[in-house]
Amino acid sequence: MRDFPRWVAAAAVVAGSLCWSDAPAKADEPTKPTPSASESNPAVPAAGHSVHGEAFNDGPRRQASLTLGMGKVRFGVTTSRPEAQAFIDQGVGQLHSFFYFEAERSFRQAANLDPDCAMAYWGMAMANVNNARRAKGFLKEARKRAAKIGRREQLYIEALEAFHAEGGKEKDRRQGLVTGLETIVQDFPDDFNALAWLAMTTWQHSDKDGIGSRQAVDFLIDRVIEAEPMHPGAHHYRIHLWDSNKSTRAVRSAALYAKTAPGIAHAWHMPGHTYTNLKRFADAAYQQESSARVDHAYMARERVMPFEIHNYAHNNQWLCTSDSHIGRVHDAIAVARNLVEQPRDPEKNGPNDGGSAQRSGRIRWTELLTRYELWDDLIAADASGSLDWSNVPIERKEKAYSLGLAFAARNDSANLAKQIGALKKIAADESKAAKAAPEKSADAMKPYESALAELEGRAALAKGEIAPAFEHFARASSMRGESLARAHLSVRNYGFAETVARKAVDQNPDQLPPLAALVEVLHAVDKDKDAQDAYRRLEPLTARADHDLPVLRRLEPIVARWKSDGAWKPAEPSPSSGADESAVDRIDLATLGPLVWSPFPALPFAGVDTTGKSWSLPDLKGKTTIVVFFLGGKCAHCMQQLQLFGKEYQGLKKRNIEMLAISTDEEKGCRELKNNTDDVSFPMPILADPKLENFRRWGAFDDFEDQPLHGTFLIDADGGVRFQRISADPFLEIEFLKTEAARVIRLLDKPKPPAAG
Structure with a gap:
């Protein structure tokens, strides 16, 4: 059983969460290592690729453990292995909280224990609701094994197949899923998971079509809760159902949802939606902070990067906003700054990704500094490069706008004028782009126009031009009311100041x-x-x-x-009204995990390179290091990676960046590769790891198929992992790694911010 903070463990027992075994389950007969593909036998998958097909190349490839706090459900399936059933139950609980990556891991573990369990593959498809290609691949595997399962399981597979039908209209496919779930509920009325999913899909699909009755869906959820009061899906879906509509209808579920699945960050986050809608900002901040702490504990325990969690940035920027409303500014800034400084990924959070941790962090950080008039901190954060603005227009706008406000507050008219000039140029460029792209929204220019109007109003006010100043402010639609009120107060417009x-x-x-x-x-x-x-x-x-x-x-x-x-x-004090079922039961949040993300430590390794020099983790202390795990000299893709990285080796060394390569080959094979006569240079130290001890320790290994994987890691000078990519194919983005390594070096050279609470 995975360790968890003491309170979470206690809550999981109270809520009836899973607790099956003290040791992680293991497959009885692990699959043999996969041979590399060759021209003579193209049907053999390439090194690192799954023997089961393309769908299995992505997703989790390390074994699952039965973990407290995933939500108590029972989802009986046809299997000969009780351990497989336990992982199926855990996976379904994780599905109900949209914990899709870990749900897939649980279902893969079940399939590893019982390869004939059709519903393990159905579960993998359910965990890929946003990836139709992979979901269809898993459904094919479920269908291959469907001959021996009962009617209820058949109906589940058929319903999901209808949703992923090739060539069907989206509306027809969605209706196929709803109809399939209705059949399960009609034929198996005690299947409350089906009833919960029916409520969820009815709400989702009605919302897409702009029709439907929330109250009718709520009756379905009531039926589930009457039978299973701590069903995680029922409480989760009720919060979504009434979000931004009649949130009071979900307040009871908001108070209970985290108790049903305390080990899943989303179960803490979603009640924050309800409390925000009800203007209960202290409760919202409590929920969002809990979500962040649970996520950070999970990432440290499972060695997961922030960008690998699809809703992580959303959750943490919401925490910043909730803390801002109640004046917990220092913690909010710590979270926002942490988002800016976190690891980046060339595919998942580039500069054009509006939902990236970095974009969210910059916007929330500057918002906090301007809202609370921390002008010196804002100017210093920009001057030091800590905000690390990208060149995307919306970020350039935010930089000029926030600095303009700071200089205005400091009566620095010269620097205010510079920011106004910068903002005018950005707005002009965006106006041209908008005219050239008619598909852009008519409101696309409003953020630029509003920011410019407020800064121009500040400049006019500084010159004593009161009427023009407030004419500008009238066009500043995003100007905060309290800022406008203080502007009126500064020129003794007392009536306007009070009204505003x-x-x-x-x-x-x-x-x-x-x-x-x-x-x-x-x-x-x-x-x-x-x-x-x-x-x-x-x-x-x-x-x-x-x-x-x-x-x-x-x-x-x-x-x-x-x-x-x-x-x-x-x-x-208001008189007590007794126990309130909608109240938030508060705990010491430090027991859940840390407030902000920090790099998990690189794991020990040991090896001897081709010159006979021994290497281990302490040898890397004080150096930023790129560690590459590759699948031997016969892996053509690995050779492409080593050649690409090798060309940058000397340049990296000059920047005090070390590079190591660890191979699956024996020492002899590594020496032959190093001393090849093909005029191909592999200048980095190459270590042999034929027993795959380092591969296993660092997680560059498929536990389900017992084979090594490609792995690329960036380790900072303090020994923390700042980037990792473990996959079926080698990572080839050397330019990204060079940029990221340089950024990490700059981060460690800067003074560390005060410790977060």
Whole structure:
């Protein structure tokens, strides 16, 4: 059984989560290593590729373990192995929380234990709901084994086959899945997993078509919860069902969902949607922080990169926003900065990917610094390169806009003018691009126009040009209400300042910055009774806020004067209404995992290169290192990789970047490769690992098929893994690795930020 924080383990027992065995299951008869492909036998898969077909080349290739906190479900299938059934149950629980990568791992483990289990392959297809190519490959394997299974399992396979039917219209395919699930529910009324999936697919597909009854779907979910009160899927799907609609309908499920699957980050994240919609920002922040910590513990335990989790950036940027609303700015900045600094991947989060961790981190970081008037920190973060802006127009806009606000606040008119000029050029370039691309939205220019209008208003205000300034502000549609209220206050437009400040609070209730601005404005216009009333609304938020923030420091002397004059009366606590089933049961979140991501340590290795020199992990200390695991001199793709990397070897050495290659060959084969007479240079040290000990230890190994895999790793000077790619094919993006290695070196050379909470 995988270890978990003590609270999670306890919660899993309370919630009835899986607990089957103290040791990870292993296959009785592992498959022999796969031979390399050759021209004489093209049917043999290439080295590192699966013997089972293309669909098995991707996804998890390390064995699964039965783990606490994945959600309690029972999904009986035809199998001769009880251990396989346990992994099927675990995989279905993971499916219900959209934990697709680990669900596929669980189903692969089940198939490894019982290769004839058709539903293990059905599960792999379910785990690839967003990858039709792979899902179809797994369904073919399920169909091959379907002769010996019962009618219920047959119906599951048929329903998913209908969804992935070749050439069918999307609407017909979706209807085929719904009809298939309806048949299961009708013929097997006690199959509550089918009922939960029917609710989910009905909601999803109705939402696509813009029709349907949420209440009807809610009745289906009620039926599941009546029978299985802690069913993870039922609570999960109810939150989605009422998200941004009538979130009060999901508040009970929001309070329970994490308890049903405490080991899955998404089970903590989704209740945050409900609480955000209900303006319960402290509860939302608690849920999102829990999600981040569970994810970070999982990544450290399973040695997973952040970019390998599809919704990771989304979850953490939401945490930043939730913390921003309640004034937990330092932790939010730590999370945002961490997103910027995290590992990158050339395929999964390039500069044009709006959902990447880096884009999300930059936007949230600058948003926090501007919202809380941390102008010196913003200017310093940009000057040091810490924000690491890309050249994408929307990021160039955000950089010019945020710096412009900082320089305006510092009365630096010259640098403000530079940012206005930069923003005008960006806007002009984007306007030309928009005219040349009619498919672009008519609103595409609004962010640029709004940012420019606000900066031009700031410049006019600094010159004493009050009317033109507010004409500009009127066009700044994204300008925060509290900022506009303070602008009015600065020129003694007291009536406008109060009106705008009150409107900002009404539009953003229970958020700290607009409430703080309202207190400040009301006090300035001699409405202290109203200011005190506003502060009583603000005070509960300050309990969790950072008290060194400028927006709160300005209120300290005001509140101190009220107290010294005897004019202050704190708000009376509201009477308790007893136990609240919608309340969040809080725990010490540090027990779940760390707040921010940090590189997991490289694992030990040992070997001797072709010159007889011994190498081990301590030899790499103080150097950034690229480690390549390759499948011997007979792997043509590996030779392509080594030649490509070899051309950069000397240049990397000059930058204090080491490179090692570890081969599946014997020492003799490594020497022959190194000393080849084909005028092909392999200058990097090459270590022999014929027993595959290092391959296994570093995870460059397929546990299900007992064969080595290609692996490329970037290790920083402190011994942390900053990038890894383990796959059926070798990684060839040497230019990316050079850039990433240089970035990692710069990161370690910079002063470390304060430790996050």
